[in-house]
Amino acid sequence: MTATPADLPPQRDPEQPADSCRYWRKKEFVSKAQAYEGARQIRLHVELTGRTYDPLYPYLCPDGDHWHLSHYRQGEATCSHCGETARAWRGGADYWVIGEHSLANGQPCSGEKTQVYDQGSFNANSGSTQ
Numbered sequence: 809m810t811a812t813p814a815d816l817p818p819q820r821d822p823e824q825p826a827d828s829c830r831y832w833r834k835k836e837f838v839s840k841a842q843a844y845e846g847a848r849q850i851r852l853h854v855e856l857t858g859r860t861y862d863p864l865y866p867y868l869c870p871d872g873d874h875w876h877l878s879h880y881r882q883g884e885a886t887c888s889h890c891g892e893t894a895r896a897w898r899g900g901a902d903y904w905v906i907g908e909h910s911l912a913n914g915q916p917c918s919g920e921k922t923q924v925y926d927q928g929s930f931n932a933n934s935g936s937t938q
C-alpha cells in the first residue's frame with residue numbers, strides 16, 4: 809500500500825464547529841499515553857474482526873493540547889525553507905512531509921507540506937506500542 813496525502817491536514821471544513829480543531833472528525837486523546845492506548849484498542853478490535861491492523865501513530869494536534877492518531881509515522885525533519893526542525897510525518901519509504909510550523913517572526917512557514925528526503929539524521933518516534 810502506498811501512502812497518499814489523504815491524511816494531510818484538511819483545509820477548513822465548512823461543517824467544522826467553531827471551537828474545534830481541524831481534525832475534529834478524528835478522536836481526541838488527552839495525552840500521548842492515552843493515544844497509544846487508543847491505538848491498542850483499535851488494534852484489538854481490528855484483529856478480533858479478522859482484519860489487518862495498520863499501525864497508528866500519535867501526534868500532537870497543532871490546534872490544541874491534545875493528541876490524535878495517524879497512519880503516518882510521526883517524527884521531525886529539517887524544513888528546507890527555514891532550516892528549522894519541524895514536526896513531520898512519514899510520506900513514503902524515504903521522505904518526510906513537513907508539518908505546520910512558524911517562523912521566528914510568528915508567521916506560518918511556507919515549508920509546510922513540502923517533502924524532505926531522508927538524510928538518515930531524522931528523529932522519529934518509534935510508534936511502538938509494545
Ligand SMILES: [Zn+2]
Pocket residue numbers: 829830831832836869870871872874875876
Ligand atoms: Zn485536534
Ligand SMILES: [Zn+2]
Pocket residue numbers: 887888889890891892894909917918919920
Ligand atoms: Zn520552515
